[in-house]
Amino acid sequence: MWWNRGKSPRLKEWIRLETQKEKIVKAVEGGNDFPSELFQYLAAFLGVSSKQYDQSDWTLIIEAFYFCLSKSPQVKLPITTPSNESSKEESWDYPERNWHLYSHLLAKTYGWELEYISCLQVEEALAKIQEIIVDDQLSREFEYGLSEVAYHYDKHSKTSKFVPLPRPHWMRTKIQPIKKSLIPKALLPMGVVIADGVLPEDLMPKEILH
Amino acid sequence: MKPKKLNLFEMWNLYNTLKSGIRKDRDTYLIDEVIYIMQMNNSFTIKKSIQIMYGDSKFDNPLDVALLFSKGLINNDFLAFVDVLEGLYANPDK
Numbered sequence: 001m002w003w004n005r006g007k008s009p010r011l012k013e014w015i016r017l018e019t020q021k022e023k024i025v026k027a028v029e030g031g032n033d034f035p036s037e038l039f040q041y042l043a044a045f046l047g048v049s050s051k052q053y054d055q056s057d058w059t060l061i062i063e064a065f066y067f068c069l070s071k072s073p074q075v076k077l078p079i080t081t082p083s084n085e086s087s088k089e090e091s092w093d094y095p096e097r098n099w100h101l102y103s104h105l106l107a108k109t110y111g112w113e114l115e116y117i118s119c120l121q122v123e124e125a126l127a128k129i130q131e132i133i134v135d136d137q138l139s140r141e142f143e144y145g146l147s148e149v150a151y152h153y154d155k156h157s158k159t160s161k162f163v164p165l166p167r168p169h170w171m172r173t174k175i176q177p178i179k180k181s182l183i184p185k186a187l188l189p190m191g192v193v194i195a196d197g198v199l200p201e202d203l204m205p206k207e208i209l210h
Numbered sequence: 211m212k213p214k215k216l217n218l219f220e221m222w223n224l225y226n227t228l229k230s231g232i233r234k235d236r237d238t239y240l241i242d243e244v245i246y247i248m249q250m251n252n253s254f255t256i257k258k259s260i261q262i263m264y265g266d267s268k269f270d271n272p273l274d275v276a277l278l279f280s281k282g283l284i285n286n287d288f289l290a291f292v293d294v295l296e297g298l299y300a301n302p303d304k
Contacts, residue, residue: 028299031226035218057215059287062294 008071009045011125012118015099017044017072038065045071073122078170079130085169105132134171141165216263216286224262225291227255232292243289244280259283 009017020041027034038061039050045068053061103117106125109132117125144150144165151160185205195204216224231250237243248256256279260267263282269275283289 025298028295031229033222034295035222038218054219055217058218058221058291059215061218062291 008073009122010118011102011120011122012099013044014073014122015102016096017041017068019096019098020044041065042068075123075126077123077126077130079126079133081170083169102129105129133168137165137167137171141167220262221286221288221291224259224286224288225295227258227262228288231255234296236289240284240289241280244283247283248276248279 020037024034024037024041026032027037039054042061042064043050102125103114106112106117106128107114110128141164145162150162150165152163153160180203182203183205188205228247228251231247233246237246256275260275260278260282263286264278267278269278
């Protein structure tokens, strides 16, 4: 089949594909030209001009798209965890900026050539980028902690309180799930208790269950 | 009449035409959902959909139009296409 040519992409290609994937999602949201964006993704992944298959049955095209997604590296790093925070667009943003940003970070830190960076394995490159950002954040936190700006004066208690520098969402402490605990019998109401469906069975005192 | 399933451009066009009549919570039976879409759209959008699905057709009898419309949506897996779009929007990584 024509889509057997898809190989796992390297860093530069992967960034290009991810950017194109974002365009596809935006096209679905905004009612823009979704098919053209999807064909561009397939053309970039498979290296075949979309003219060869743009009149094919839609199910084949979607199958090919999901095939490409399955071949794309699945990166499981804190830096790639999705966030609920909406990313704001900077005034200095431009199309294809992600590649320039990532390659700049890697080249600046390790002195690698752009050609070498573009061929890096995606997971390895992203792990290195995460370390660069963590290093940078921690050193900024240290410098920030030494300055007066980090200590806000509270008029009521007449003391200064340290306000930490905000961290990216993936560097924040994870919220632990609330520990389940039994309700002591003494805290339950007196008399006949109608508790059907109020609490899950594992949290019910034994006296009520039986 | 078009011999095969619609291509992506035609499906996208069909989706945009019928978008306002698609709900998130589906009925258990496919035919009920198709009837709901038909009820939520006016005769203009239904005729436009038929044109997308079959090309020029000369059916004016309401029963023929309803049959063609529902058969077209089912044959082209229209609701599966809607699911793909909703899946992309909700979770593009899966």
